[in-house]
Amino acid sequence: MAKKVKDPGFGESTITSAKRIVNKDGSFNIKHLHGKTGISALYAYLVDISWTRFFFLVLSAYFVLNMVFATIYVSIGVEFISVEPQSFLVDFVNAFFFSSQTVTTLGYGAMAPTSLLSGIVSSCQALIGLLSFSFITGLLYGRFSKPKASIEFSDNIIYRDFKEGKALMFRLMNSKTDVMINPKASVTLAITEPHKEHGYKRNFYQLQLERDHITYLPTTWTLVHEIIEESPLYKFSKEELKNLNGEFLIMVTYYDEAFNEEVYKLHSYTFEELLMDVAFEKAFYFDEDGYTVLDHHKISHTRKL
Structure with a gap:
């Protein structure tokens, strides 16, 4: 049984035409009225x-x-x-x-x-x-x-076969040449579902990742959420997933040796950005001298399964 989590600050009430919570650049999609200026x-x-x-x-x-x-x-x-x-x-x-x-x-x-x-x-x-x-x-x-996280995310999140079932995956990469130290990832799923009193309501779920932190990141990191019985997506078929009104809210933090402090990056995916039955292509290879070559243009490249 999937367990809901408390509202992380976005509000549970919503409408079907509501914009995404987090924009692609990591900013919150909120209009401020009567806010303090100066x-x-x-x-x-x-x-x-x-x-x-x-x-x-x-x-x-x-x-x-x-x-x-x-x-x-x-x-x-x-x-x-x-x-x-x-x-x-x-x-x-x-x-x-x-x-x-x-x-x-x-x-x-x-x-x-x-x-x-x-x-x-x-x-x-x-x-x-x-x-x-x-x-x-x-x-x-x-x-x-000002410290800024140098993280690049794949354009899409993918749905594919994994082990004996299915899984959701997305990929990230360091857009600079330095190394991310102790990167950690957290993914919250917000699903808009019908509600008796409020019409529609956002339900929030903390997604369990196959691995939510690593020691360092010199190349790419593919984050995997296995769709097992405890997953909030377990009850949905492939066709139903495509039509879900929801958003994956992602926060990645790591220690940046250049700024000598921890930095973070926000990102999100909607179900409209979900690709079915594809896999990410490798973004790195070895050259003739044995060096690992990371191609930043391949962060989002996929192949059909």
Whole structure:
């Protein structure tokens, strides 16, 4: 008999059209309303986003800031920043370049404030520039120093023959060249089932794995849940499994020697990502010199049984 576990924090009430609990990137699929905002929330957001989005936001903020101050300098008069007035476009470009030099506290000497008002504005902008670049420097340090798990999961979870019965399997791999020390895996199954009072309800089950931890991981690790009588999936046929409304919630932790601390990675699979009667292909082989070669592109490769 499969044993249910307590709600791990996702809530038992649900609807059939509910989105997956954990996104493919490991983030929780939750919209926050009336949450607290501030510098700390902004800092956490900017540390977690991708490098592409981070640099795009930095460049956008830099451009907008200089556009605003260039407009102010044109309004004051470019003659007060040591520039001979010409057409509006040329004046604006010159003001933009002066703003860029001021916000970075660079200053080439060709342009400088020559009035009290332009001096006040440029002084305020220089202060804003110093604070902004200090904030960005802190973000860069935070992004480089924050430990992040380098785990890559297979695209699908598979259902196949195993021993004298069936089993579910998925595979993970270290996406870097260092070694994972003492990796551990935990898999919780959330199944949406009809309920008399609430319409539909999530039931949670802790899946037993053939092996839930290993000493180290230099290549790949295939995690196996054998579908025996104690499994919550034992009562379902192959056809019923394909139509189940559920999600496998996975957390993997390991000790990272680069950051000198334990890191974790969240992932999930839905039953729509379940492949039937296939097996994972080997992702590593031996070359002519006897070295083990790990092909990261084969993490999700399968073959028909």
